[in-house]
Amino acid sequence: MPNNFYLGIIGVGGVGNAFLEQLGKIPFPPSLVLLARSSRTLLAPLPEYSPSIPISKWEQAIQNDFLIQRGSLDPHEIAEYLAAAPGPAILVDNTSDLELARAYPLFLRRGISIVTPNKKGFSGEIGLWNDIFTSATEGNALVYHQCTVGGTLPVLSTLRDLVATGDQIISIEGVLSGTLSLLLGTYMPGSGDSKAKWSSLVSHAREAGETEPDPRDDLNGLDFARKLTIIARVIGLDINGPDEFPVESLIPAELRSLPSNGKGIEQFMSELPAFDFRMDEARDAAIKQDKVLRYVGSIDVPTRSIKVGLKQVDKGSPLAGLVGSQFLSVYTKRYSETPLILQGGGGGGEITAMGLMADLLKVMGRLR
Amino acid sequence: MPNNFYLGIIGVGGVGNAFLEQLGKIPFPPSLVLLARSSRTLLAPLPEYSPSIPISKWEQAIQNDFLIQRGSLDPHEIAEYLAAAPGPAILVDNTSDLELARAYPLFLRRGISIVTPNKKGFSGEIGLWNDIFTSATEGNALVYHQCTVGGTLPVLSTLRDLVATGDQIISIEGVLSGTLSLLLGTYMPGSGDSKAKWSSLVSHAREAGETEPDPRDDLNGLDFARKLTIIARVIGLDINGPDEFPVESLIPAELRSLPSNGKGIEQFMSELPAFDFRMDEARDAAIKQDKVLRYVGSIDVPTRSIKVGLKQVDKGSPLAGLVGSQFLSVYTKRYSETPLILQGGGGGGEITAMGLMADLLKVMGRLR
Structure with a gap:
């Protein structure tokens, strides 16, 4: 060259x-x-x-x-x-x-x-x-x-190849945030439940540099939703961005008005433990169904339905096994019985x- | 264009x-x-x-x-x-x-x-x-x-990208035969053992068109070994082909001299049931270790060790979950904690x- x-x-x-x-x-x-x-x-x-x-x-x-x-x-x-x-x-x-x-x-x-x-x-x-x-x-x-x-992970190039060669995407499910994959995978391991406290996991991840400087930038799901928007467009859905579909924020509603500066971060971190019961409720509900709680994005092409948020997934499924890795599974006309799966340790510089x-x-x- | x-x-x-x-x-x-x-x-x-x-x-x-x-x-x-x-x-x-x-x-x-x-x-x-x-x-x-x-699956392009951008491949493990993935995944599901008979699985897969016209072309592991050879070369190991590393054939030694024509196929299929006990022994050994039996290829770069054959893998691991899909996991200098994984429903025209x-x-x- x-x-x-x-x-x-x-x-x-x-x-x-x-x-x-x-x-x-x-x-x-x-x-x-x-x-x-x-x-x-x-x-x-x-x-x-x-x-x-x-x-x-x-x-x-x-x-x-x-x-x-x-x-x-x-x-x-x-x-x-x-x-x-x-x-x-x-x-x-x-x-x-x-x-x-x-x-x-x-x-x-x-x-x-x-x-x-x-x-x-x-x-x-x-x-x-x-x-x-x-x-x-x-x-x-x-x-x-x-x-x-x-x-x-060759996410976009693989999707572009599928589309360019005339395959039809049917549905996509993914974990597109390494940070949320790590937090959820530690909070509720695929092998069974744990007694981990949500707020202390967030706090530890932040100290270890595994969240954005402001962890709310991970927890609000917006970065994840942006990635899902890009995927949706690559497979031909002309959506106008994350405003157009439901994105479940893991920031408690009561704390959403805190300022986005350093003081706001500290106040958020100190008040988060008081809301641990919310995540515990979601975890308990999953346990009752014999499922595992994950933060997942999905696109269903025929109905143009896109969403990002907490989801109960099957034990033993690839999603249940994630602890920090990103993940994408794609069903298409050609990959109709078993999906195409891409998985790998998240981002990092x-x-x-x-x-x-x-x-x-x-x-x-x-x-x- | x-x-x-x-x-x-x-x-x-x-x-x-x-x-x-x-x-x-x-x-x-x-x-x-x-x-x-x-x-x-x-x-x-x-x-x-x-x-x-x-x-x-x-x-x-x-x-x-x-x-x-x-x-x-x-x-x-x-x-x-x-x-x-x-x-x-x-x-x-x-x-x-x-x-x-x-x-x-x-x-x-x-x-x-x-x-x-x-x-x-x-x-x-x-x-x-x-x-x-x-x-x-x-x-x-x-x-x-x-x-x-x-x-x-973007196997080669992903490996080439890793190498071209200066990453160092440490080890690769994969299931590169959709047919063997299906046979082993049915013979011994990841969820537990089964009473399936190996020879009848081979026979059914052949009738369903899921093997090569001569199933021995799948069972001898040679096609799988060719793919592993290509992978090894793409990551920089200048090996001279499948003759250079151990490839475990699933054709019983006693049947290897049968002719490769139609008559040989029929004779092979009719004599295979007499050797089911061999696969059963391998399955029983895996059960004793609380493991699952899979047909796996691996490359360890530092030791230049390459091999293809039956392997006991952990329950709950991605390999244990395979039923017909192909799979590749790659550890590199950059992907050192969690591997890069590609997985998807095999080949087919x-x-x-x-x-x-x-x-x-x-x-x-x-x-x-």
């Missing part, structure tokens, strides 16, 4: 750092010509777009006089810079920024391909989704967002970065 | 027919210019390679005066014909012919891409494997053989054809 690709990266957090580390190790890396984080942007000098930013030593490169230092650029400036590169340009968006996602059509129409784990552009208004893919066709650019769903890297390699393979 | 691809298909059996049916339904099909089955070859006329063979009506097209009718062509003649087409040429090999597989390097070096479920070229001598991929690079052609393993079609669409996407 010739090294004639020009890469821009926006966002250098956990995923971004892991991605840069992996990028430094592939045999024929693209030229890194733009690297933006918070209010600083590093650029390879014009008109040659060379020397490029040293991938493994970009932090030291900030002191490098050969590179251009700028403040934060707006999407038009970034598009201008990348579109004029002397070879195919690819933008990796490592943020979770909706505004940047709204600029994808701008990049794509100018022939800049997009690789991203940012769910915002794919799970909001259906208009933006359509605009993104129409613009990609117009600009002869590619948009790969495999790791918006399921970490590195390194795993998401790997999904990104796999997408980048595919884009380079297709643009060569 | 512009319709400027020229397609040759060799082999019109179960998979080939299902593939042609799916091909007739995709939005922008390639031009079908060569269709070979047994001793007849249908060709689009030179020099225009037009009109092409009507995909959905190729059987009627045999009577069509506009098409060229030939006997069976040798690989050189096929390569000559396809390489001169006015656009990228792709050959779909639907046979299980080793001789044709030996000609892949010839096709690839002339720029003809290969899409195939034929395992022979990828699981025999390592020299041919190397020659195939070197020739593809030289000829700037692609070789996709996703459905040599796992039907339409329509499913294999779908894997082929997905590969063909990817090849066309990359060659556009």
